[in-house]
Amino acid sequence: ANKLPIAVEALILDLKREYSNWGAPKIREKIIKKYPDVKPPAKSTVHAVLDRNGLVKHRKGRKRFKAKGTALNHVTEPNQLWCADYKGEFMLGNRQYCYPLTITDYASRYLLSCEALASTREEFAFEIFKKAFKEYGLPDSIRTDNGTPFASGQSFYNLTKLSVWWMRLGINVERIKPGNPQENGRHERMHLTLKLETTRPPRENLISQQEVFDKFCKVFNDERPHEGIENKYPAEVYKPSKREFKPLQPLYYPLHDKTITVTQCGRICDRTMKVSLSRAFAGQQVGIKEMEDGIWVVSFLDYDLGYFDDKAKRVEPVEDPFGIQKV
Numbered sequence: 001a002n003k004l005p006i007a008v009e010a011l012i013l014d015l016k017r018e019y020s021n022w023g024a025p026k027i028r029e030k031i032i033k034k035y036p037d038v039k040p041p042a043k044s045t046v047h048a049v050l051d052r053n054g055l056v057k058h059r060k061g062r063k064r065f066k067a068k069g070t071a072l073n074h075v076t077e078p079n080q081l082w083c084a085d086y087k088g089e090f091m092l093g094n095r096q097y098c099y100p101l102t103i104t105d106y107a108s109r110y111l112l113s114c115e116a117l118a119s120t121r122e123e124f125a126f127e128i129f130k131k132a133f134k135e136y137g138l139p140d141s142i143r144t145d146n147g148t149p150f151a152s153g154q155s156f157y158n159l160t161k162l163s164v165w166w167m168r169l170g171i172n173v174e175r176i177k178p179g180n181p182q183e184n185g186r187h188e189r190m191h192l193t194l195k196l197e198t199t200r201p202p203r204e205n206l207i208s209q210q211e212v213f214d215k216f217c218k219v220f221n222d223e224r225p226h227e228g229i230e231n232k233y234p235a236e237v238y239k240p241s242k243r244e245f246k247p248l249q250p251l252y253y254p255l256h257d258k259t260i261t262v263t264q265c266g267r268i269c270d271r272t273m274k275v276s277l278s279r280a281f282a283g284q285q286v287g288i289k290e291m292e293d294g295i296w297v298v299s300f301l302d303y304d305l306g307y308f309d310d311k312a313k314r315v316e317p318v319e320d321p322f323g324i325q326k327v
Contacts (some may be wrong), residue, residue: 004041004049011035012049019194024050025293034075038325044307046297048316051307074175079241082139084129085148085186086120087194093204101128102194102214103186105139109229110238111190111220112136116210124161129162130245133169137241143170143184151175156278156315157322158184164280167301168248173218173322193220253287256299261285263324266296268315276314 009033015027022030024047036151041049050056071096075081083202089102098118103113113132117124144150151158163173176184203209221238225231255260260268266279268286277286277298287299294310 004045008038008041009036009049012046013053013055014039014068016050016055016077023047023292024295041127042312042316043293043295043309044312045316047291047307047309048318050316065137069119075106078108079137079139079144079243080112081141081182082112083143084308085145085187085191086147086185087191090202092202092206092209096142096210098202098206098319100189100194101125102187103128103132103192105238106143106186108234108238109186109190109226114194114217116206116213118206120148120257125149125162126165129166135240138169138171138245139241140176142166143174143176144173146178152221152280153278156317157320159278159280159322161282163322164284164300168251168284169245170243190220193322194214219222251285251287251301253289253299256287256289257296258288259285260288275308275312285306 011031012027015021015030018032022135024043027050028040028042028043031038049178082103083106084101084103089097091100092098096118099117100118101115101117101124102111106112106245112135113128114130117128136298146153146158149160149162151163152160158175159173161188166173194213194216197318198209198212205210221235222233224233226234229237251259251262258270260270262277262281262284263269264279266277266282267278268275268288270288281300284300286295286305289299291297293309296308298308298315303321304318305321308315319327
């Protein structure tokens with residue numbers, strides 16, 4: 001989304017303080033008439049600015065949800081938190097690069113997956129996580145860094161199709177702070193061991209490298225004591241989740257005016273309405289509800305994503321409900 005100039009945002013807030021009972025439509029009209037040199041923002045943009053600054057009165061019975069992080073000292077049981085990352089890519093004997101995708105259970109140290117992939121493409125990651133979910137069930141939360149395909153700096157709230165899918169499955173999405181790999185420190189330490197024992201030297205191709213990874217997983221889980229779990233093996237501590245991986249059912253928003261399936265190009269389309277949201281939500285159902293004078297809120301699951309109005313071409317985000325979690 002195009003960022004609103006700071007001066008215009010300040011003007012909106014000043015007008016709201018001066019006319020406390022005015023909503024976005026009146027404030028926008030005041031800007032048009034009193035400040036003709038200022039490019040008027042959309043009504044939905046004005047509304048989003050007011051919302052981000054706590055100046056919108058929400059209807060009673062409507063709760064604004066925000067994702068919560070997982071405090072590490074509260075992670076005591078398997079499947080409360082999984083950690084995922086790509087170990088740094090390295091070149092194989094055939095000159096092809098290998099991108100190992102790894103998934104661990106935080107509490108037990110169990111290495112759930114270590115897959116030799118040809119790239120970090122999203123479709124490859126989908127298949128690996130599907131495999132893990134089918135075998136081990138679903139975790140409460142997944143923690144990752146801010147890299148592809150877990151997050152995207154070019155996307156709405158940095159979400160990707162992968163992270164949106166996790167949310168649909170009822171998994172909390174957590175991201176560490178950029179440049180702070182220590183927030184995934186336990187996983188990073190496993191990567192150091194993985195690098196030392198499986199990539200020196202690298203194997204000839206992905207198939208032979210995967211064979212080495214499989215052997216490493218077996219030893220890491222079933223034969224290697226870990227001091228953090230009283231020198232037990234991860235396989236002695238880990239138990240599959242009771243939350244089964246099941247096919248997703250379409251979402252429905254009975255308290256909204258409409259339930260709309262986002263197009264493959266990331267738009268909300270309904271009759272003459274064509275509003276850009278994000279390709280991360282392609283194929284997902286969102287709810288839209290008119291809040292005031294042609295201003296609509298867009299919701300996904302329990303989260304409000306942002307606003308648009310009758311003339312807007314895109315959704316204006318509110319405060320990020322999926323922001324970096326305190327970990």
